[in-house]
Amino acid sequence: MKRTIITITLVFVASLLQAQTSFKKDSTLIKSIYNTALLNGKSYDWLDHLSNEIGGRLSGSFNANKAVKYTKAELDELGLDKVWLQPVMVPKWTRGQKEYAYIETGPGQTSIADICALGGSVPTPKLGIKAQLIEVTSLDELATLGREKIEGKIVFYNRPMQADLINTFEAYGGCVDQRYSGAMEAAKYGAVAVVVRSMNLRADDFPHTGSMTYGDTPVDQRIPACAISTNGANYLSSALKILPSLYFYFKQNCKTYDDVLSHNVIGEITGTEFPDKYMLVGGHLDSWDLGDGSHDDGAGVVQSMEVLRLFKEIGYKPKHSIRVVLFMNEENGLRGGKKYAEEAKLKNEKHIFALESDAGGFTPRGFSFDLDEANFKQVESWKPLFEPYLIHYFAKGGSGADIGPLKEEGIVLAGLRPDSQRYFDHHHAATDTFDAINKRELELGGAAMASLVYLFDTYGTKTELTSIKN
């Protein structure tokens, strides 16, 4: 009996001491990650080049190809174990000449705020399109109005993002159906075009583009779709109150080409213990064309590159193989993400963890996860390690679009969650530029990511441990 008690006590004390030792070791390593990022980070310089020397990187564009070349060359410099390009066919859509819009306030016209074509939209006829507007706040409202009220008109979707939601991505999610499906739905009732209020919480003059779908609408029934700035939408709405029958004119000559060849850019540090088990960090290399894509998703690209650079810099040799993947074509096709997952499956590459940064380069607040309860418990046990860095948010719910296709039983998917309040001021607009990036905020994101990858590398995923035990 006495011996049993002594044994239990010893085991308890030993495990307590071990936990303390691990905590100290982990704290020290994480501190060295942060110090290296903040004192000697590379992500800001990389992003400066991507944003200012290259610029907007829409899939299939010359700039997107330049970005592939540039990031591959930079990864080559890091002394990783492997760096390669993964070919992937991507859509090619070009905006063409600057869009133009006015309203008829006869006699004569009144110029209105900037508009922009939605990504993937068909052009207007060469001389533009002019029709009466009908303002709606939801797709459902179309059915209520019916063909009678809609036919021959331009549907104006004007439901604003909900400002009282704290997470602005939630507000985006509650609004983006207007942009994504608005044209497809309006065409069913005979609308000739759509104009959509920009997905932006701020009142400003910048139109925000973004992807849209025509679904299986026959080619000859596809109608042009543009976005108007939030100020422009408010203006249009108030003008309609004065002149309900006013005509709206716009012109855009965007064009869709055949798919073209592009690439995911991949770098790897091969694991010392489990070289055939993969942990992935990534962002997407393509961006929309209006700004230079600094926040969406230049930030995620350079932060992901920085994770591997930090490991090299501090001399950390991961047990698992760690890959950085710079995905092509997140914005209008997700071809890169799909291709990567497809090949990983073909080659039977076992991915146990994937982390994406695609929510802007602002101060990191934490991570969201797509994982089971056992893994989430483990993540929660790491909270005290992140607290000194003001990383507090650990929640289930979503990771990243590009890593979504990797989802299968047991894999842990995660997304970096930066502060979201300013994000939609910049998202998909001409305001997504390098001057809106703060160096420290960007670096803190890369450091937070590297710290999480380090912890998963050290302790494994719970699923992995279970499968090892079995």
Next chain:
Amino acid sequence: MKRTIITITLVFVASLLQAQTSFKKDSTLIKSIYNTALLNGKSYDWLDHLSNEIGGRLSGSFNANKAVKYTKAELDELGLDKVWLQPVMVPKWTRGQKEYAYIETGPGQTSIADICALGGSVPTPKLGIKAQLIEVTSLDELATLGREKIEGKIVFYNRPMQADLINTFEAYGGCVDQRYSGAMEAAKYGAVAVVVRSMNLRADDFPHTGSMTYGDTPVDQRIPACAISTNGANYLSSALKILPSLYFYFKQNCKTYDDVLSHNVIGEITGTEFPDKYMLVGGHLDSWDLGDGSHDDGAGVVQSMEVLRLFKEIGYKPKHSIRVVLFMNEENGLRGGKKYAEEAKLKNEKHIFALESDAGGFTPRGFSFDLDEANFKQVESWKPLFEPYLIHYFAKGGSGADIGPLKEEGIVLAGLRPDSQRYFDHHHAATDTFDAINKRELELGGAAMASLVYLFDTYGTKTELTSIKN
């Protein structure tokens, strides 16, 4: 025995139910505070006026007086129980003509980045001052160098803010002795002037002003002090490596006048149960003169006003008297804060809680507190109420300069803690302007403050409860 168990169980269940009910009530009220702030906030409009219609509000300036008039008028509009001005004498210092600097790289001169006089500095002689530079990284280094190396020279303080600290205020605290005491210390060794690296973590071209002291240095031995931008400081340092004997020239014609009359602006909602117990929210109305003082501390001013407006708007009638105090002269004298505390003491006004917002208008992360353990435990019990709003940081350590003089046994002092990463890009510089403010971030700060005030109003401070019980 059985009865005792039943009683204990019932008491336990009852207290559990009560806790649940309180939590629900508090959650609902806090939600209405946030919704009102985000959907119908007033702070952004107020700040727009303060920043763009009035501008920089250095103590004793015409603009500072305009700001007093404007904020009093706005408080008058809110239907508070009392609004008044509290007279206070403040220092008056003016910058005068734009400062100018160059280095002699003979033959001829090389213009260098902008400099600015430190607040309170004496001017240079009318024709400027020119001397050799001696670069140091600390006040201690002066003693090592001694009078021999320093006499007749301009001391160039060039210790940067420490970038690997997560809390940028800590980095500021570790550097600001150069600005505050640099001239006073250098004068002791016969220096003729000082130039100080700006307190800024970012590499840019903007000099940052701020307060300095001459201590008891006799008037005729006071030497002029200016700040140089971080880029300028790096340039100067590298130029010194090439030309160690180079001459630095600068000219500034700032001037100190006699003290002038100014005012704290105060508004009050009188408490329904404890009208003679006061809870205070505040920020400082004065700012430096280079920018328009949007972050420092226009944000704190309008957020504090917003706390009382939100209470009126949602129909919340506080039990304690709640005062908003817009302090004058935080930047170069703290006269407003001292005067308020002095009068409160004279009138025997019992203050139980004071909260200041003076750390910028960025996304609020939490609060820091100056309080005893019992009160801190209570604050920590409120964490779950703040989590939906991503307010995670509750720590001991500091509150705000203006409310500091109120400190006495039992009072709870608190400071709003916004994200600090970008703050010193703007602090005391021409970059502290309204365009660097995000409406939502600003509004979230006011809502977080109102929520904390509501909780202290509802549950009291622990000290208060103890004194009631006794």
